[in-house]
Amino acid sequence: MHLRLQISGPKGVGLFSPETLDELESMLGHKAIVLKEPQAQLGLGGVVNVFKTAQSLNMHLDIGDKDDSWDFLLLPYKPFDKSVLKIYKNEALWKIRRSHETFPRWSQMDYEDAVEFFNEISQVAGWPSTTGNPYGGGRENNSSLK
Known part of the structure; x- marks a missing residue:
C-alpha cells in the first residue's frame, strides 16, 4: 500500500517516480513541504504534502x-491552477477520506490539512462574467434594477 507520487519531465517528456525526499527535491530544484506526521512506509506520497508543495512551487498537480x-502527478512546466483542482475537489476528497478511513494512509492532522486545502481552493471564483457582473449571473442577477 503506497501513495505514488510521479513527476513529469521537462516539457512533459518522461515520467519519473522518485523514491526519496532528496531525490524529489533534486528533481524539483526546491524543498518539498512534508506532511505533519509523515509515514515513510507508504511511499513518497505518505511523506510529502503534495497539495501545498504544488501550490508553493506553482506547479500543476493532477x-x-x-x-x-x-x-x-506534479507537472513543473505548468502553473498551479486552483480552478482545475476545484473541478476535481469531490474526487480528491473522496480519495483522501477513503484512504484515511479505510486504509491508515493519513494521520488525523494531515487528513484535516488536506480537507482544509480543498476548502480553501473552493473559494476560487468561477469564470469571469462577460457582462461585468462579479457574481457571474449577468443581467439575471440584477433583477432588482428592472
Missing part, C-alpha cells in the same frame, strides 16, 4: 483516479 498507476 490527482490520479482508480485507473492510474499513480496517486499524484
Whole structure:
C-alpha cells in the first residue's frame, strides 16, 4: 500500500517516480513541504504534502483516479491552477477520506490539512462574467434594477 507520487519531465517528456525526499527535491530544484506526521512506509506520497508543495512551487498537480498507476502527478512546466483542482475537489476528497478511513494512509492532522486545502481552493471564483457582473449571473442577477 503506497501513495505514488510521479513527476513529469521537462516539457512533459518522461515520467519519473522518485523514491526519496532528496531525490524529489533534486528533481524539483526546491524543498518539498512534508506532511505533519509523515509515514515513510507508504511511499513518497505518505511523506510529502503534495497539495501545498504544488501550490508553493506553482506547479500543476493532477490527482490520479482508480485507473492510474499513480496517486499524484506534479507537472513543473505548468502553473498551479486552483480552478482545475476545484473541478476535481469531490474526487480528491473522496480519495483522501477513503484512504484515511479505510486504509491508515493519513494521520488525523494531515487528513484535516488536506480537507482544509480543498476548502480553501473552493473559494476560487468561477469564470469571469462577460457582462461585468462579479457574481457571474449577468443581467439575471440584477433583477432588482428592472
